[in-house]
Amino acid sequence: MPDDVYDLTIVGAGPTGLFAAFYAGLRQMKTKVIDALEQPGGQVAVLYPEKYIFDVPGYSKILAKDLVKCLVEQGFQYNPTVVLGERVTSMHRINGTIELGTDKGTRHVTKAVLVAAGVGAFSPNRLEAKGAADYEGKGVYYFVKDKGTFKGKNLLIVGGGDSAVDWALNIKDIAKKITLVHRRDVFRAHEGSVAELMKSSVDVKLFFEVKSVSGDGSNVTQAVIYDNRSQAETTLDVDAILVNIGFRADLGPIKDWGLQIDGREIRANGKMETSIPGVFVAGDIAGPQDGVKLNLIATGYAQAAMAVNVAKAFVDPNSKIFPGHSSEMKK
Ligand SMILES: Cc1cc2nc3c(=O)[nH]c(=O)nc-3n(C[C@H](O)[C@H](O)[C@H](O)COP(=O)(O)OP(=O)(O)OC[C@H]3O[C@@H](n4cnc5c(N)ncnc54)[C@H](O)[C@@H]3O)c2cc1C
Structure with missing residues (x-):
C-alpha cells in the first residue's frame, strides 16, 4: 500500500470524531481527521461554546469550550493528520481502498472510514452586504486563525453571539480600534461577557447592519453601516472585518455516498457498520438498528469506541476487537 493510505479516516471533528481519533491512536491506527470547519469541536464549539454541559461523564459540569480543549488534547495526542476547512463531498470504493474527495479538490485514500458528521457540515453564514464576497480572504474573515492578523488594525466585528463578543474582548488590546455592529439590542452571549464588552x-x-464593503482590490478599506431603525448610513474606515453571524449545517452530498440513509441518519448495525464494508458511523448522524436515538455527547463517545475497535479488526483481521483496557495498554 502507498504511504498516503490511512487505516482510518474520520469525517467530522465534533466530540464523536475527536474521541474516535483518540481511540484510533490508542489502537495504533494511521488516522486522519477531516472537518469542513476551520476549528474542531462540532456543535459544541460553534453553537454553544459558553454554555455549561452537565451530562458529560467525569465532569459534574464543564464549559463547552473547555470540553473542546480537553477533547482536542486527548484526541490529537497520537498525532493524527488533521485536515480542517475541507468538506468531504464524495466517497468511492476503489481496489480495496476507499477514496474521499473534498470541496478543495483533494483526495484522501483510506482502508476504513468513520462518518462522524453530526448534523452535517458546518459553514459560517456569509455577510450578504454588497462587496463582502469580493473581499473574502482580503480583509473579510469568518474565522480567527491567528489573532495577530488584527494587530494595529481598524477592525469591524459583525454579530451579537458568543463568538463576536468573545473575539471583541480578546482582540481589543491589540487592535487599533474595534467597532462591533449588532442588528438588535439583545445579545445571544454570556451576560458577564456582554457586561464587560459594554464597559470596554x-x-x-446596536441596531446597526453592514450595507456594503469596499476596498482597493487587494484589501478592504471601508464599510458602510446603517441604523436599521432610521436607515441613516455611516462610513467606517476599516482594515479588517470579522463576521460572526452564526453557522448552518448541511448533510449535503453524504446522501449520495450509497449509504442506507433514513431522514438525517445513516443506518448501522450494533457494531456501527453501515451498508458499505469498511464504512462505519457514530454520533448524531448514526441510526443504529433497533437503537433509541439519543443525540448526546456520551452516546457519540460509546459509538466511537465501538466503531473504531470494529474498524481496527476490519483493517487488520489479526487484531482483536476488544483490545483490553486503556489503563493496561498505555504506559
Ligand atoms: C444548543 C445545544 C446544546 C446541547 N447540549 C448538550 C448537552 O448538554 N449534553 C449533551 O450530551 N449534548 C448536548 N447537545 C448535543 C451535542 O452537542 C451533540 O450530540 C454532539 O455535538 C454530537 O457530536 P458529533 O461529533 O456526533 O456531531 P457534531 O458535533 O455535529 O460534529 C460533526 C462535525 O462533522 C463535520 N462535518 C459534517 N459533515 C462533514 C463533511 N461532509 N465533511 C467534513 N466535515 C463534516 C461538521 O462540520 C462538524 O464539525 C447540545 C446540542 C445543542 C445544539
Whole structure:
C-alpha cells in the first residue's frame, strides 16, 4: 500500500470524531481527521461554546469550550493528520481502498472510514452586504486563525453571539480600534461577557447592519453601516472585518455516498457498520438498528469506541476487537 493510505479516516471533528481519533491512536491506527470547519469541536464549539454541559461523564459540569480543549488534547495526542476547512463531498470504493474527495479538490485514500458528521457540515453564514464576497480572504474573515492578523488594525466585528463578543474582548488590546455592529439590542452571549464588552473600549453600535464593503482590490478599506431603525448610513474606515453571524449545517452530498440513509441518519448495525464494508458511523448522524436515538455527547463517545475497535479488526483481521483496557495498554 502507498504511504498516503490511512487505516482510518474520520469525517467530522465534533466530540464523536475527536474521541474516535483518540481511540484510533490508542489502537495504533494511521488516522486522519477531516472537518469542513476551520476549528474542531462540532456543535459544541460553534453553537454553544459558553454554555455549561452537565451530562458529560467525569465532569459534574464543564464549559463547552473547555470540553473542546480537553477533547482536542486527548484526541490529537497520537498525532493524527488533521485536515480542517475541507468538506468531504464524495466517497468511492476503489481496489480495496476507499477514496474521499473534498470541496478543495483533494483526495484522501483510506482502508476504513468513520462518518462522524453530526448534523452535517458546518459553514459560517456569509455577510450578504454588497462587496463582502469580493473581499473574502482580503480583509473579510469568518474565522480567527491567528489573532495577530488584527494587530494595529481598524477592525469591524459583525454579530451579537458568543463568538463576536468573545473575539471583541480578546482582540481589543491589540487592535487599533474595534467597532462591533449588532442588528438588535439583545445579545445571544454570556451576560458577564456582554457586561464587560459594554464597559470596554469597543465601540458597540446596536441596531446597526453592514450595507456594503469596499476596498482597493487587494484589501478592504471601508464599510458602510446603517441604523436599521432610521436607515441613516455611516462610513467606517476599516482594515479588517470579522463576521460572526452564526453557522448552518448541511448533510449535503453524504446522501449520495450509497449509504442506507433514513431522514438525517445513516443506518448501522450494533457494531456501527453501515451498508458499505469498511464504512462505519457514530454520533448524531448514526441510526443504529433497533437503537433509541439519543443525540448526546456520551452516546457519540460509546459509538466511537465501538466503531473504531470494529474498524481496527476490519483493517487488520489479526487484531482483536476488544483490545483490553486503556489503563493496561498505555504506559
Ligand atoms: C444548543 C445545544 C446544546 C446541547 N447540549 C448538550 C448537552 O448538554 N449534553 C449533551 O450530551 N449534548 C448536548 N447537545 C448535543 C451535542 O452537542 C451533540 O450530540 C454532539 O455535538 C454530537 O457530536 P458529533 O461529533 O456526533 O456531531 P457534531 O458535533 O455535529 O460534529 C460533526 C462535525 O462533522 C463535520 N462535518 C459534517 N459533515 C462533514 C463533511 N461532509 N465533511 C467534513 N466535515 C463534516 C461538521 O462540520 C462538524 O464539525 C447540545 C446540542 C445543542 C445544539
